[in-house]
Amino acid sequence: MTVARRDVLSLGGGLVAAVSLSRRDVRAEEVVEIRMKGRADGSQVWFDPxxxxxxxxxxxxxxxxxxxxxxxxxxxxxxxxxxPLRIPEAAKSWDSDYLLPEESFSNTFTEQGVYDYLCIPHEHAGMVGRIIVGEPEPHGGWMELVAASRGVPDEALKAFPMVEEIMAKRIVRRV
Incomplete structure (x- = not known):
């Protein structure tokens, strides 16, 4: 049996495609880590990113x-x-309860949209974060409703990064 050069190249190309697809799948399944941080004196607390x-x-x-x-x-x-509701209506709510130093909590996000979250004892200090899953709807939804901001402290509202900034940078760190 003779093997043509194009058959070998074709097989090699298929292997490269298969390897690159499996790497893409791994990246899609990577766990994103968000660190809960603060100054030693307790004067500032934040999520990073x-x-x-x-x-x-x-x-x-x-x-x-x-x-x-x-x-x-x-x-x-x-x-x-x-x-107030600041996550997609069909999304499942979460609450980690209090996490002591070095403890963690995980959540899987399945519904597309914008998810805002907070730290219960530090919301008034602006310890909030925003997760965008997939492609959010450009207009409509809770973000344009005044009721979605009722009861949210001004420091928290000022701390949320803009959706456009997250979409452009993919990760927004605290400045």
Whole structure:
């Protein structure tokens, strides 16, 4: 049996395509880490990054790296202490409860849209974050409703990164 050069090249091309597809799948399944941080004196607390763009089905893990504080990651959702709805209507709400230093909490995001979350004891200090899953709708939804901002402290509202910035950069760190 003779093997033509084009058959070998074709087989090699197929292998390269298969390897690149499997690497893409791994990246889609990577866990995104968001660190809960703060100054040693407790004067400032924050999520890092404060904004991320992920794919539907991707997992986010929050880890408390702040040795002096407990933190939560809590969806803006009426089920969580009557907070306004600032996640997609079909999305599942979450609340990590208090995480001590070095503890973590994970959540998988399946619904496309914009998800805002907070740290319960530090919302008033602007410890909030935003996750975008897939491609959010350009107009409409909770972001244009005044009610979505009712009861949210001004420091928190000022801290959220813009959707456009997250879409452009994919990751937005606290300045």
């Amino acid at each position: 404060i904004g991320v763009l992920i794919k539907p089905g991707q997992m986010v893990r929050w880890i408390n790296y702040n040795p002096g504080n407990s933190h939560t990651t809590t969806a803006y959702h009426p089920a969580n202490f009557g907070k």
